[in-house]
Amino acid sequence: MYPNVEAYLSELRERLAGSDPATIQDAVADAEDHLRSALEQAQADNPGAAPEALLSSIVANFGTPEETAKAYRDIEVRLTPPFAPVKTTDARPFHVRFFGVLGEPRAYAALLYLLTSMVTGILYFTWAVTGVSLSVGLMVLIFGLPFFGLFVFSIQGLALVEGRLVEALLGVRMPRRQVPFRSTTGIWKRFVARLKDRRTWTTLAYLVLQLPFGIIHFTVFITLLAYALQLLALPVLQFVFDQPLFSLSFGKYFVPIWSMPFLVLAGFLDIIVLLHLAKFVGRKHGAMAKALLVQRA
Amino acid sequence: MEQDANRKFQKELNAGAVALVLLSVLDQSKEPLYGYQIAKRLEKHGDKLSVVKQGSLYPVLRSLEKGGLLESNVEPSVTGPPRRYYRITQNGRDILSQWVAIWQQNTNFVEAILEGTVDVSER
Numbered sequence: 001m002y003p004n005v006e007a008y009l010s011e012l013r014e015r016l017a018g019s020d021p022a023t024i025q026d027a028v029a030d031a032e033d034h035l036r037s038a039l040e041q042a043q044a045d046n047p048g049a050a051p052e053a054l055l056s057s058i059v060a061n062f063g064t065p066e067e068t069a070k071a072y073r074d075i076e077v078r079l080t081p082p083f084a085p086v087k088t089t090d091a092r093p094f095h096v097r098f099f100g101v102l103g104e105p106r107a108y109a110a111l112l113y114l115l116t117s118m119v120t121g122i123l124y125f126t127w128a129v130t131g132v133s134l135s136v137g138l139m140v141l142i143f144g145l146p147f148f149g150l151f152v153f154s155i156q157g158l159a160l161v162e163g164r165l166v167e168a169l170l171g172v173r174m175p176r177r178q179v180p181f182r183s184t185t186g187i188w189k190r191f192v193a194r195l196k197d198r199r200t201w202t203t204l205a206y207l208v209l210q211l212p213f214g215i216i217h218f219t220v221f222i223t224l225l226a227y228a229l230q231l232l233a234l235p236v237l238q239f240v241f242d243q244p245l246f247s248l249s250f251g252k253y254f255v256p257i258w259s260m261p262f263l264v265l266a267g268f269l270d271i272i273v274l275l276h277l278a279k280f281v282g283r284k285h286g287a288m289a290k291a292l293l294v295q296r297a
Numbered sequence: 298m299e300q301d302a303n304r305k306f307q308k309e310l311n312a313g314a315v316a317l318v319l320l321s322v323l324d325q326s327k328e329p330l331y332g333y334q335i336a337k338r339l340e341k342h343g344d345k346l347s348v349v350k351q352g353s354l355y356p357v358l359r360s361l362e363k364g365g366l367l368e369s370n371v372e373p374s375v376t377g378p379p380r381r382y383y384r385i386t387q388n389g390r391d392i393l394s395q396w397v398a399i400w401q402q403n404t405n406f407v408e409a410i411l412e413g414t415v416d417v418s419e420r
Binding site: 026027029030031033034037038041061062063067068071072074075076 | 331332333336337340350351352353355356357358359360374379380381
């Protein structure tokens, strides 16, 4: 079946294709070690026997490349924690990484999050500021404290919703349920526990911060997007609809024809840079959300 | 179909047992062993373990090493590629004794059920 050890090893390599390179290296080294030792032993025991025949009985005990590959893959799955950060460096050549972003759903999802973060930012900011100021204002009255209590509980709900958004669009693992409080403890104890919880206050900070961040995100990305769309549409605008690049009180500015390809190319590059930036900012925002919204163990 | 079911059952049974067997072999051995030696020693005990392909011992050895139960060093060999010699760590010995206890408890329980000494009939 296998004329020599190398034939087995190359099939094993094929079967393991797609696994971590370190795993493939380990598996091939292990197999080579075993098969050579076994073959040497077998040849000493049966001098003159054909190596193919010896090798086939060795492989029968050792396992086919398919079986061996499966054993490594099974264990590899168990060893890698499911949410461990992917440390593998992107080995694709630079131009593939640069232009490949056009096909990455993650980049578009991050862009969507960043554009909508101004809307959620306004909602969160309003809720947080109204809640805090009403709580402070009503504190002198009898229902000031219950109001504050309700507000503090509502914050946790908002944090959960925001967490779901962040996980769906930015791909950062966020909590999927509320921090449970034993229902046997009284409302007062639960309230005090929330007040002592660092997360309550960091969540409040996040809700307030979302507005300035949302405004910045929205402004930057909508500007980049607008530029890109105008540059891409420039030939159509100028030649078909006779629209200038911009018009001021003293006249209209049309771009020279020779510069048209460059400007369209610039618009295309703008889109790509925009998507890379969205991915990067999204990752940072996700990290911030995780730091402020998730309870420390 | 039936054979598939048997193979699957055997595989699930082996999943934990292989690690226990490997730890135990290395615990009983005086000198560090390399993969092929371990496989050879297991082969001597007849066909009992032949359901476990020798090739699948190696990834288990590596995962035990990653878990700190084994340690290894690589030494050049005359005939082939350098060999990886495994020996058990102190941590591995501690874990092994716990695993043996768990194994015993498990087999006692399963045997008791199979022999019918435990009443599992409907009350």
